[in-house]
Amino acid sequence: MLLGPPESPTVENLHDARTWLENVEGKQALEWVKAKNAEALELLGDPVHQPVYSHILSILESKEKIPYIGRVFKTPEGESHYYNYWQDHVHVKGIWRRCTLDEYRQPSPKWETVLDLDALGKEEGVTWVWGGSTPLDEGPGVPTDRAIIKLSRGGSDAKEAREFDLLKKRFVPASEGGFVLPEAKSSLGYKDRDTLLVGGSFFGKDALTDSGYPRTVREWKRGTALSSAVQVYEGLSSDVAVHGYFYLDRGHTYEIRMRAITFYTNCYEVKIGREGTFAPVKVPADSQLGTFADQALITLRSAWHGFAAGSLLAAPAAKFLALSVAGADDPAVKALLFPLFEPTATCSLEGTSETFSYLILQILDNVRSELRFWKYDAALGRWSLTQSFRGDGFASISASGVKADSSDDIWMTSSSYIQPTTYSLASAHAPAKQEPLKALPTMYDASGCTVEQFKAVSADGTEVPYFLVRPKALQLDGSTPTLLYGYGGFEISLTPSYEAAVGKAWLEKGYAYCQANIRGGGEYGPSWHQAALKEKRNKAYEDFEAVAKDLIQRGVTRPEKLGIQGGSNGGLLMGNMLVRSPELFGAIVCQVPLLDMKRYNKLLAGASWMGEYGNxxxxxxxxxxxxxxPYHTLRAGARAPPTLFTTSTRDDRVHPGHARKMVGKMVDLRLPGLAYENIEGGHGGAADNKQRAFMSTLAWSFLQKTIVTSALAPSLGARTNVDGGRRFDPLAKLRDFRGLPKWAVPVLGAAALCVAVLAERRRIG
Structure with missing residues (x-):
């Protein structure tokens, strides 16, 4: 009997002997995690004691970081407060703080602390991580004095929500009528001062979808028990999530109820005005709906009324809604639609932002940034394109409204791989005329670096763009250690940005860094994304392989010098590179990954991604x-480059069991897999700057010891698993047949081999 790889997995014959590792905080599973963490630190060294750790930590905690403004709230005195969330070596978990614009213009502004998370955590004995704020908006002329603040334990997606008094700088306790919601994956927002629209697990399991998100919308009145909140909207358990929103928009009032049927399809009901009634909106299920003043905005992901997927359309909201209710024929609807953007073969809509009078389109043209400014004349109901603004070279640019409810001022941001980020104040009337406010200092020496954009040819002939940051004096002899990064999913685009940690830990040493814009992303709009959906997912992997091969063919690097990195969906990409094309790579860094695609929809938020991957x-x-x-396609006898898996115990989006089980299988198969699991951190992998520096340094150390020096290879031979002991060897007691009768040798030998076969099948399954 020959001992070979198991038969191809099917629905019927799959057996997973490692599901015990899915018990996130189970005693046995955590002991396994601690053993793996200890092994990783033994082989890679404690990051805290490595020079790159202090460099990265100093970058993350630099006082010269840009303090981006997240919120602007009007005070009762009529001035505006500019809010910023900040972390450094003193404020490890962070502070929420504010100042005036004049103060913000100063080189070292004097900030007023509004909420100190470190002090709060110490007082309550909880590691709180900032989860954002939702303000009470009563109109542009009304001061903002209340907000709902979300806090998570250790960085998880589930958050506790508490009402906060911005004037007194304190939480409003329930005993005083404050809104306080327990920890949950929730949806919430103000409808008015005394009413919240809420949804979440605090209403019971039946109030959640299969994905673990809210399935109902309820109205909760101030001063009443949460359990008394009245249900006003309900979706199906198979929906991804259900949400309710109320907001003011330039003198207009909207309330929207939305069922996210899948990750990419929605069903909307809209009420215009406080006294209106809800009505369904007749738009494609995969479109996105928004508003601007009295205009409805429809972003298409599929063709509609002669407009291509990726178009942005505007229409008078009231008329459009009336036609939807009446079920009007196509010509009547089409007559209302005005195209604000239509894609081309190279040009796509990345997103939008707004000021009081302008809708700003964030455009990518061959993965290069452009801003287009559309001005809306409310009196005439007319749109006009007034400005088009491009960044310099490969710089990514963005614009966002400072106070969109009352002003046309904008924050302008510019960033590239080798040029530090700048943050300026401008007007949507003249975006080129900017007042520089803040800028990152030079955090690494990029004088020896240059940036290029190339295109690789994928297996089906598709051209796949990628950016290469390399030494100017690069020798095209394949000797340069190169890190290739990819994602390729959920219509998320990878664009140039100033990554100081990459620069300090990698580029400054004369190595190369590459970012691949593979299908599945959003670099060329919905069609680029849809080209790698579900059964076409292999296109993303073929694209990534094509970029790797192009780097090798150009002489930038060679396989043993080429490392790759990706997280979340990018972790699934890494897992597939591990099993599809291990000969192309010298090392893999696989972060917070999906890897078990048989059970992913059963684990945490996995069911919400079936629109991306399938059921x-x-x-x-x-x-x-x-x-x-990858968990199922990995085979005994396979070749594999050294692979580091990182995840977080507190990740409640992508289950840490994916990484745990994959590493367990690799070790069982005697393949070079390492794992480190942060006990905190959520899906981002870290909850504060020290943890971020630790996890980042761990990855750089791994790459240094694999594709730079190859020092790690001798240590990744036969290793341990589960309890730190050697693998069970069913033949160990039967190898020495001396002294046994001759007849017993073949009998016992055959028995031992049968045991070994069964053990091997169970182990690799």
Whole structure:
């Protein structure tokens, strides 16, 4: 009997002997985690004692970081307060603070602390991580004195919510009528001063979707028990989530109820005005709906009324809604639509922002930034394109309104791989005329670096762009250690930005860094994303392989010098590179990954991503999903480059069991897999700057010891698993047959081999 790889996995024969590792805080699982963490630190060294750690930590905690403004609230005195959330070596978990614009203009502003998370955590004995704020908006002329603040334990997606008094700088306790909600993956927002629109697990399991998000919308009145909140809207358990929103928009009032049926399809009901009635909106299910003053904004992900996928359309909201209710024919609807953007082969809409009079389009043209400014004349109901603004070279630029409810001022940000980020104040009337406010200092020596953009040719002939940051004096002899980063999913674009840690830990040493714009992302709009959905996911992997091969063919690097990195969906990409093309790479850094595509929809928020990947419980969809489920496609006898898996115990989005089980299987198969799991951190992998520096240094140390020096390779041979002991060897007691009768040797030998076969099958399954 030959001992070979198991048969291809199917719905019927899959057996997972490692599901015990999915018990996030189970005693046995955590002991395994601690053993793996200790092993990683033994082989890679404690990051805290490495020079790059102090460099990265100093970058993260630099007083010269840009204090970006997150909120602007009007005070009762008529001035505006500019709010910023800040972390440094003193404020490890962070402070929420504010100042005036004149003060912000100063080189060292004097900030007023509004909320200190370190002090709060110490007082309450909880590691609180900032989760954002939702203000009470009663109109542009009304001061903002209340906000809902969200806090998470250790960085998880589930958050506790508390009402906060911005004037007194304190939480409003429930005993005083304050809104206080327990920890949950919730949806909430003010409808008015005394009413919240809420949804979440605090209403019971039936109030959640299969994905673990709110399934109902309820109105909760101030001073009443949360349990008495009245349900006003309900979705299906199969929906991803259900939300309710109320907001003011340039003198107009909207309330929207939305069912997120899948990750990419929605169903909307809209009420215009406080006295209006809810009505369904007749738009494609995969479109996104918004408003600007009295205009409805529709972003298309599929063709509609002659407009291509990726278009942005405007229409008078009241007329459009009336036609939707009446079920009007296509010509009547189309007559209302005005195109603010239509894509081309190279040009896509990345997003929008707004001021009081302008809608600002964030455009990518061959993955290069452009801003377009559309001005809306409310009196005439007319749109006009007034400005188009491009960044310099490969710089990414963005603009956002300072006070969109009352002003046309904008924050302008510019960033590139080798030029530090700048933050300026301008007007949407003249965006080129900017007042520089803040800028990052030079945090690494980029004088020896240059940036280029190339295109690789994928397996089906598609050209795939990528950015290469390299030494100016690069020798095209394949000797340069190179890190290739990718994501390729959820229509998320990878654009140039100033990554000081990458520069200090990698580029400054004369190494190269590459960012691949593979299909599945949003660099060329919805069609680029949809080209790698579900059964077409292999296109993203072929694209990434094409970029790797192009780097090698150009002489930038060679396989043993080429490392790759990706997280979350990018972690799934890394897992597939591990099993599809290990010969191309010298090392893999796989962060907070999805890897088990058979059970991903059963773990935490996994069910919400079936619109991206497919449903493994449907045999026809598992037929293609199993082909890119690394946990199942990894085989005995496979070749694999050294791989570091990192995750977080507190990640309640992508289950840490994905990384745990994959590492367990790799070690069982005697493949070079390492793991480190942060006990805190959520899906971002870290909860504060020290943790971020620690996790980042761990990855750089791994790359240094694999694709730079190869020092790690001898240490990744036969290793341990589960309890720190050697792998169970069923033949160990039967190897020495001396002294046994001759007849016993073949009998016992055959028995031992059968035991070994069964053990091996169970182990690699």
């Amino acid at each position: 493994p419980d449907v045999p026809e969809e598992w037929a293609y999903l199993q082909k890119y489920s």
